[in-house]
Amino acid sequence: MPELPEVEIVRRGLQRSLQGDTLRRVDVREPRLRWPIADDLAVGPRDRALVDVARRGKYLLLDFSSGSLLVHLGMSGSLRFLPEPGAVGRHDHVDLVFDRGTLRYNDPRRFGSMIWHDAARGPVDAHPLLAGLGVEPLSPRFDGDVLFAASRGRTVSIKQFLLAGGAVVGVGNIYASESLFRAGIRPTVAAGRVSRPRYHALAEAIRLTLTMAIERGGTTLRNYVSTEGEPGYAQVDAVVYGRAGQPCRRCDAPIRAIRQQGRMTYYCPRCQA
DNA sequence: AGCTGGTCCTGATGGC
């Protein structure tokens, strides 16, 4: 599934090939995504130039002068840039037709979303879906103090605390396990009971894990992502994720799998005290 | 307010 690194790679690809280009038409073949695609999606950005492509958490923000197109890839969404549109395939739900080519949205599970935010309604950062998001993990503002401060008094596990996105965004299920392993923190410990020094280690682990994945992904994936078809690089490189019963790469103890809030978590019972 | 569990959906997987 697209985690933050993949979304960031898509963002860069979009910027490279479509920035400055004019959107002429939106073809919606299947509006039933996480929320039904509204009619204004086809109207708001029409005949406008794509000014910038930004990212907030796992949301892509296609910024036009008239507003922003919010795109979330959900679990199985992907965007492909096609100079020539070609035949429409299964789950190809939306086409954004630019002068230079077509940006095609494909999403088998339809957990993704496409939402138009008109500039007249204020800055896109204030959009309800974005307003409550935590700090960007790759920004200079992100460090252990941010996590420490946000976690005081919280009784949920550190894993759930990370996943919730209120403190830091973009740490999905895979990277939560990976980062906690690197920081030597047990996923089940209450967020409010983790010390400041350990949060500093965790923040570094998160930054490192995500940065490495972006670098790796930049060479592994081309241009536009494809979530389907390509081997998930995150899983290929996983230290603990998906490795239940296999020896810890650091200490050889068998990796343990547990379920937290219905999500799988993997950790080393010896390295993560 | 914080926390839990439900929900959407389809492709992959495994048992029979």
Added chain:
DNA sequence: TGCCATCAGGACCAGC
């Protein structure tokens, strides 16, 4: 071989 049940997962949301 085919069919059916189960599961995975992002993130919002209702209900306590």
